[in-house]
Amino acid sequence: MMTIIVVIAAILVVITASQLLKLAELRAKSKGELIYELTQEENKAQGAMLLLFFFVFMGFFAWQIFAWGDRLLPVSASEHGVATDFLMALTFWVITPVFILTNGLLFFFSYKYSYDPKRKALFFSHSNKLEMIWTIAPSLVLTVLILMGLSSWNQITTPIAEEAEHVLIELTGQQFNWTARYAGADKKLGRSHVTLIGGVNGTGVDTNDVNSKDDKLAKGEFHLPVGVPVQFVFRSLDVIHSAYFPHFRSQMNCVPGVVTQFNFVPTKTTKEMKALTNNEDFNYILLCNKICGAAHYNMQMDIIVESQQDYDNWLAEQKGI
Amino acid sequence: MSTHHTKDFLFTYIFSTDHKMISKQFLITGFLMGFVGLIMSTLFRLQLGWPGESFEVVELLMGSWQEDGVMAPDKYLSLVTMHGTIMVFFLLTAGLSGTFSNLLIPLQIGARDMASGFMNMLSYWFFFISSVIMLCSLFVEGGAASAGWTIYPPLSALPQAIPGSGAGMTLWLIAMSIFIVSSLIGSLNYIVTVLNMRTKGMSMTRLPLTIWAFFLTAILGVLSFPVLLSAALLLTFDRSFGTSFFLSDIYIGGQVLDHTGGSPILFEHLFWFLGHPEVYIVLLPALGITSEVISTMTRKPIFGYRAMIGSMMAISFLSFIVWGHHMFLTGMNPFLGSVFTFTTLLIAIPSAVKVFNYLTTLWKGNIKFTPATLFSIGLVSTFITGGVTGLVLGNSALDINVHDTYFVIGHFHIVMGLSAIFGMFAGVYHWFPKLFGRMINNKLGSLHFWITIVSSYGVFFPMHFLGLAGVPRRYYTFSEFPMFENMVDINELISVFAIAAMIGQLVFFFNFVYSAFRGPKAPMNPWKSNTLEWTTPVEHFHGNWYGDIPTVHRWPYDYSKVDANGEFVYGEDFIPQTTPLGDNEKDGGEH
Numbered sequence: 001m002m003t004i005i006v007v008i009a010a011i012l013v014v015i016t017a018s019q020l021l022k023l024a025e026l027r028a029k030s031k032g033e034l035i036y037e038l039t040q041e042e043n044k045a046q047g048a049m050l051l052l053f054f055f056v057f058m059g060f061f062a063w064q065i066f067a068w069g070d071r072l073l074p075v076s077a078s079e080h081g082v083a084t085d086f087l088m089a090l091t092f093w094v095i096t097p098v099f100i101l102t103n104g105l106l107f108f109f110s111y112k113y114s115y116d117p118k119r120k121a122l123f124f125s126h127s128n129k130l131e132m133i134w135t136i137a138p139s140l141v142l143t144v145l146i147l148m149g150l151s152s153w154n155q156i157t158t159p160i161a162e163e164a165e166h167v168l169i170e171l172t173g174q175q176f177n178w179t180a181r182y183a184g185a186d187k188k189l190g191r192s193h194v195t196l197i198g199g200v201n202g203t204g205v206d207t208n209d210v211n212s213k214d215d216k217l218a219k220g221e222f223h224l225p226v227g228v229p230v231q232f233v234f235r236s237l238d239v240i241h242s243a244y245f246p247h248f249r250s251q252m253n254c255v256p257g258v259v260t261q262f263n264f265v266p267t268k269t270t271k272e273m274k275a276l277t278n279n280e281d282f283n284y285i286l287l288c289n290k291i292c293g294a295a296h297y298n299m300q301m302d303i304i305v306e307s308q309q310d311y312d313n314w315l316a317e318q319k320g321i
Numbered sequence: 322m323s324t325h326h327t328k329d330f331l332f333t334y335i336f337s338t339d340h341k342m343i344s345k346q347f348l349i350t351g352f353l354m355g356f357v358g359l360i361m362s363t364l365f366r367l368q369l370g371w372p373g374e375s376f377e378v379v380e381l382l383m384g385s386w387q388e389d390g391v392m393a394p395d396k397y398l399s400l401v402t403m404h405g406t407i408m409v410f411f412l413l414t415a416g417l418s419g420t421f422s423n424l425l426i427p428l429q430i431g432a433r434d435m436a437s438g439f440m441n442m443l444s445y446w447f448f449f450i451s452s453v454i455m456l457c458s459l460f461v462e463g464g465a466a467s468a469g470w471t472i473y474p475p476l477s478a479l480p481q482a483i484p485g486s487g488a489g490m491t492l493w494l495i496a497m498s499i500f501i502v503s504s505l506i507g508s509l510n511y512i513v514t515v516l517n518m519r520t521k522g523m524s525m526t527r528l529p530l531t532i533w534a535f536f537l538t539a540i541l542g543v544l545s546f547p548v549l550l551s552a553a554l555l556l557t558f559d560r561s562f563g564t565s566f567f568l569s570d571i572y573i574g575g576q577v578l579d580h581t582g583g584s585p586i587l588f589e590h591l592f593w594f595l596g597h598p599e600v601y602i603v604l605l606p607a608l609g610i611t612s613e614v615i616s617t618m619t620r621k622p623i624f625g626y627r628a629m630i631g632s633m634m635a636i637s638f639l640s641f642i643v644w645g646h647h648m649f650l651t652g653m654n655p656f657l658g659s660v661f662t663f664t665t666l667l668i669a670i671p672s673a674v675k676v677f678n679y680l681t682t683l684w685k686g687n688i689k690f691t692p693a694t695l696f697s698i699g700l701v702s703t704f705i706t707g708g709v710t711g712l713v714l715g716n717s718a719l720d721i722n723v724h725d726t727y728f729v730i731g732h733f734h735i736v737m738g739l740s741a742i743f744g745m746f747a748g749v750y751h752w753f754p755k756l757f758g759r760m761i762n763n764k765l766g767s768l769h770f771w772i773t774i775v776s777s778y779g780v781f782f783p784m785h786f787l788g789l790a791g792v793p794r795r796y797y798t799f800s801e802f803p804m805f806e807n808m809v810d811i812n813e814l815i816s817v818f819a820i821a822a823m824i825g826q827l828v829f830f831f832n833f834v835y836s837a838f839r840g841p842k843a844p845m846n847p848w849k850s851n852t853l854e855w856t857t858p859v860e861h862f863h864g865n866w867y868g869d870i871p872t873v874h875r876w877p878y879d880y881s882k883v884d885a886n887g888e889f890v891y892g893e894d895f896i897p898q899t900t901p902l903g904d905n906e907k908d909g910g911e912h
Contacts, residue, residue, distance in 0.1 A: 003381065018835055021762060025841055035841050036760045038690060046690035046767065050698065057778060064786055071807050072789045073722075084718050091719065095709035102676060102705045109683040110698055113619070114690065121881040121894070122685035125622040125910025134677040135670060142666050145716060150659050152718035157655035175482065175573070194572040204572070234652075238573040239476040240585055242650065242725065246791030249722040253651045255585055256475060257569030260652030281803055289725045289793045291469045292476060293483045294395035297796040 040115065047114030054107035058100065073246055074277050077284065077305070079265040080156045081249030087148055094141060159231065160263050162187075166229040169222070172203045173234070173241030173254040175292060176299040179203050180222035182315060184214030190321070194237060203237065205321050216318040221302035224266050225311040231263045242290035245303070247273070253290060266305045273305075336446075338438030339863045343445050344423035345756060348749070350445075351416020354452055355742075356830070358407035363823045365400045368392045370816025372798040386464060394797040398467035399485050401795060403459065405470030406493070410500055411455065413603040413741045415448050418542075421606055421748050422511045422535040424756065428854035429529050431520025431871060433864045436513040440506050447503030451496045458492035466493035469795060471592055474567040474585050478559050481574040491560070494553050501550045508539035508546075515539075520853070522873035526630075526909065527898070529852050529877045530623060533630050534609025537637045538602050544641070545598040552591035559583070586651050593644035600737050601640045605633060607744020608675065608704075611697040614751050615679060617850045618694040619686030620894050622878035622910050625678040632671035639668045649717045650724050658717045665715035672708055676701065687881070687894075691848070692766025693751035699774045700743040706778075707736025710785065725795075728788020734781045746773075746829070753836065754843030758859045761836040765828055772825030779818030783811050849895045851877045856899060871899045876909050 028035045038046070076085050113121075160166045168183035170192075179202060183189045190212020196204040205212050224230055234243055236254035244251045245264075252262040274282045288299035306314070337343060360382065367376050375390035386396045423441065427434055435441045459465045467485030468477035472493070480487040515536045519528075528536075558564040559580070567588045568580035616623040623629060645653065645661035679701045688694060710732045713719050723729065746769075753761040792805055799805035799812070846855040853873070857865050879896040883889055890896060890903065902908060 002377065014831060017831060018839070021765070021835060022839070024764070025762075029841075036691070036763055036847060038763065043688075043690050046695065047688065049771070050690075050695075053774070056775075060778070060782070064783060068783075068786045068811065071811075072786070073791050081722075084722065087716070088713065088719050088722075091713055091716070095712055099706060099709045102680065103702055105680050106683065106698060106701055106705070109680065109686075110688060110690075113683060113686045113688050115687050119687055120883065120887075120889070121620040121687040123622060123880075123882050123910075124624065124681070124685065125878065126625045126628070130677075130681065131625050131628050131674065135674055138670050138673040142669055142712075145712060146663055146666050149662060149716035149718045153655065153658060153662065156718060156721070157658070194570045194577050197572050197577065238571055239479070239482050240473055244725075244791075244793065246722065251650055251721050251724055255652060256571050257581075257584060258586065258652060283803070285802070285804065287793065287802070290473075291398065291795045294393075294398065294797075296398075297394065297798055298801040300802065 040117070043115050047111040050107045051111035054104060057103070074273065076247070076249050077266055077268045077273060078245075078248035078250065079267055080152070081264070082267075083152050083155075084249050087145075087152060090148070091145060094145070156264075157262075159261055160229050164229070166231050166263070167225060168231050168233070170233045170235065171243055171254070171286070172237060173243065173288065173292075173299070174203075174237040175239065176288070176295040177219065178243075178286060178288075178299070178301040180218040180301070181205070182216040182218070182318070183211075184216055184320075186211060186214055189233070190215055192235070197237070201321070203235070207321055212321050215321050216315060217321065218318055219301075221304060223304045223306060223311050223314045225308045226266055226269045226305050228308070229263055229265045232261060234260045234262070239292050240290050241288045241292050241299070244287050244289035245284070246287075247284050251289060269305045269307065270303075271306075336442060338434070338442045339861070340423045340427050340435050340438070340441060341756075341861050343441050344420050346445050347415060347419030347423060347448070348756070350449060350452055351412050351420060352830075352833075354407050354455075355412035355416060356826070357456070358404050358412060359823055359826060361400045361404040361407070363819055364392070365397055365404070366816040366819040368397055368797070370813045370819075372800055392797075395467055395484055396464055397797045398469070398483070398795065399459075399465045399489070402467050402470055402472075402485070403455075403465050406466070406497075407455070408738065409470060409599065409603065410497070411452055413738070413745070414504065414542075414599070415500070417603065417606050417741060417745045417748075418535065418538055419445070419448065419507060420745075421531070421610060421752070422507070422539065424752060425529075425531055425854060426511055426514050426535055427518070428755070428857060428865060429532050429852050430515060430518060430523055431853050431873065432514060432518040433866070433870070435510050436518060437510055440510050444503050444507035444510065447499050447506065451500040451503060454492055454496040454499065458489045458496065461488040461492060463487040463489055465489040471589075471596070472556070473592075474556060474559065474588050475571055475573075478556060478568060479571070479573060479578075491557075494557050494560075498550060498553050501546045501553075504542050504546050508542040511535055511539040512543065520870045520873055523898075526627075527873055527876045529609075530612035530626070530629055530633075531606075531609040533633060534605045534612075537633055538605045541598045541602050541605075541637055541640065545595040545602075548591055549595035552588055552595075555591075556588065586648070586653065589648050589651060590644070593647045594641075596647065597644040598637075598640045600733075601636055603737055603741045604744075605637070607700060607741045607747075608633070610744045610748040610751070611679070611700050613852070614693045614697045614747050615682050615701075616878050616880060617751075617848050618689045618691060618697070619683055620689075620880045621682055621686045622880055622882075623678070624681040625674070626876065626878060626910060628674055629678055632674045635671040636668060639664060639671075643668065643715075646715055646717070646720070649720050662715060662717045666712065669708070669712060669715075672704070676705055676708070690767075691750060692761070692763050692770055693747045695767060695770040696743045696747035696750065699770065700740050700747065702774075703735050703739040703743060703777075706782075707732055707734075707740065711736065722791070723788050725793060726788035727784040727792045727794055730794050731781045731784030731788060734784075735778075739777050739781070743773075746770075749833070751848070752854075753840075754847050754859070755854055755857075757837045757840070758843050758861070759836055759838075759840035760843050760847065761840060762832050765832040769825060769829045769832065772828065773822060776818045776822035776825060780815050780822060783815055787811060849893070851879060851895050851897050853898060856897065873898045874901045874908075878910065 170181040188211040190209035191206040234254040241254040284303035286301045380390040463484035555566040565580040565583040571578045
């Protein structure tokens with residue numbers, strides 16, 4: 001019934017609008033105006049509206065910063081994240097003025113130079129000097145951003161050397177959960193392959209490999225010691241997943257058939273972060289960030305960052321293979 | 322003289338080989354597909370804005386795809402996937418390029434038709450079949466494809482992984498393969514026509530920027546679409562014939578699959594080798610249209626004609642060597658990541674040149690605000706707003722934390738989606754008299770523009786904030802994460818704007834249909850424009866010009882050209898390309 005009423009109403013609206021349009025066109029015709037030529041006042045009004053739009057747009061932008069600024073991610077909880085946050089801020093300091101200025105010029109020119117039959121437009125077809133300026137200026141700015149970005153990128157993506165002090169963790173993604181495996185005292189992960197999956201061995205660890213003897217497994221949540229570099233390796237059992245740690249500014253895809261890696265140094269314990277964000281319920285999380293199936297929206301794992309001692313105690317309680 | 326005339330309905334309206342009719346066919350099919358894509362986005366915005374609530378309209382439109390008006394998670398993913406596919410390929414590739422390349426290439430270069438009218442017709446009908454198959458895929462068992470428009474395997478290869486990867490995915494691959502054939506036939510035709518069929522005097526440096534844009538777009542399409550075709554075929558092999566190009570070491574549904582040795586990353590490379598040029602296949606025609614509209618409507622020559630061509634060439638070339646920036650986090654060699662960061666950020670330079678050239682064209686102009694002008698100005702704005710955030714995403718170190726978040730959704734919808742659709746609207750309003758011989762109502766056109774720009778910035782601008790808060794894309798709901806609880810009202814706001822945007826498009830559809838049949842008759846050259854299409858009669862016939870094709874004597878941008886006394890040369894503020902050069906007159910914008 002509701003549908004029928006809506007359809008009838010829509011038809012009526014269309015008929016009314018058509019009649020009104022026809023009327024407007026007849027009126028314009030009788031006055032000798034061209035319907036597609038705006039009168040000078042209408043044209044001026046459009047120009048003014050464009051300028052007004054610019055101010056509304058900038059107001060909307062400012063309002064968002066004001067209203068939502070505190071909803072962004074808290075300060076980085078990893079060492080490299082501080083550097084990338086700085087570069088991010090620098091980039092925003094570059095692009096925000098460009099965004100405001102160029103949009104401003106665009107809408108201001110639209111307002112200022114709206115049609116006036118008494119004025120002639122300027123025949124200005126090119127200027128090598130101007131074009132040179134706006135080729136070179138962005139190039140210089142870009143050079144700085146590229147160089148800073150690449151030096152950060154190289155640092156972040158270099159794996160931790162085997163002899164350096166670190167924790168080695170394998171994260172395995174599957175529809176729709178994560179499993180963490182700790183390398184244990186020998187700092188070596190045992191081999192694994194999908195063909196070995198069976199029974200309690202959910203990720204296919206080779207139990208005959210000596211390196212797997214002291215490996216530890218964790219599900220639901222996993223712990224990290226604060227201030228110690230963590231070397232992650234990633235696997236997937238089925239489709240592509242992506243291990244996203246927003247608070248640590250880290251992310252890496254988990255690809256079936258391929259082992260990927262990423263490392264970071266957690267710098268703030270969960271407790272410190274709770275205090276810092278003034279939020280008792282704060283928790284670090286790992287979430288899946290590559291479309292992986294119907295329940296993709298709920299593939300997560302809690303992360304607890306704590307002191308070395310608490311971490312050691314927790315790890316000792318976890319079960320082995 | 323004009324070629325054969327036929328009054329036969331079937332061959333005039335259906336199997337036409339006249340480029341103007343084919344252009345209208347592309348336009349209308351493209352818009353119908355776009356409307357489907359728009360409805361889909363409104364449906365999934367309802368879910369994101371008010372998660373888990375029941376909506377009568379969802380129940381009405383989605384039938385057995387939902388329970389009690391609440392969308393199921395995998396159907397949400399289907400909608401997202403199909404929305405992306407339809408908008409990127411069917412509306413903004415075929416709809417945009419197909420319409421305006423077909424309409425304008427012969428008319429603006431001075432040719433009676435495309436090099437091959439038959440191939441042109443074939444191109445449309447392949448596109449039509451492809452559209453029908455893509456729409457049919459919505460109704461098969463398991464639902465439409467739901468692995469995202471990028472269809473990464475193994476998700477897209479295994480029906481066990483998600484129901485949409487069954488019959489829906491098969492039809493998706495068939496439809497896309499046919500689509501690619503259509504695009505290739507069309508593009509080859511455009512390239513050949515531009516190179517061989519220009520009228521006397523129409524040198525490459527006298528071509529309107531629209532033609533340069535369509536020409537470069539066609540080259541991009543010819544070089545990159547076949548790579549997607551090969552990816553689609555290999556994926557079909559993996560899905561149906563047990564090969565392992567993209568699959569290896571998979572355990573799913575309690576079973577180890579016997580695929581081994583392949584790599585999904587290979588697929589990503591093949592996909593993005595098309596996928597990134599595709600961005601410019603969508604964008605360049607819109608930029609070309611804008612150049613033409615801005616110059617005509619400001620009554621000024623486009624600033625830096627040669628720089629505009631140069632920057633379009635630079636963008637086209639660079640677009641082939643940046644695809645890896647979509648894959649920074651796939652575990653590929655970090656050195657490769659560095660190279661792709663470098664090439665990606667280079668694209669900012671020609672893009673900046675284009676923006677500054679548009680601004681200088683507006684400066685000291687005499688601007689008439691037709692709906693086409695408004696949408697062109699809208700395009701320059703979205704191109705800036707969406708473009709600057711590219712400096713964040715293109716920088717691999719920064720991409721790590723915003724990759725696959727709403728920051729990306731905001732960025733590409735503004736810089737690619739909005740810019741391209743604004744360009745397309747500008748084109749439709751500007752060339753409506755040429756397409757339908759009637760004028761489109763410009764008051765409704767302005768209304769359409771204002772609703773569209775306000776609501777679309779309202780939809781996509783806040784997404785940057787979501788992204789910086791770490792909110793991932795392609796999530797059915799955010800209610801499972803306490804850290805995203807305070808995003809509910811932002812999502813609601815976005816959804817309200819999305820509904821407004823959809824209603825705004827109804828204004829356009831009404832205006833379009835009404836004006837095509839009932840609008841006032843168009844004069845021959847309503848915008849006092851210089852280019853050749855306005856020298857053809859208003860009514861369409863196969864062959865475009867009665868008598869000889871006009872000869873071209875000058876570049877297309879002689880607007881407001883004044884002599885030494887400051888008076889307009891020839892007394893008008895425009896000089897058509899067919900006007901011979903005066904004794905002391907120089908061509909190409911020189912005084």
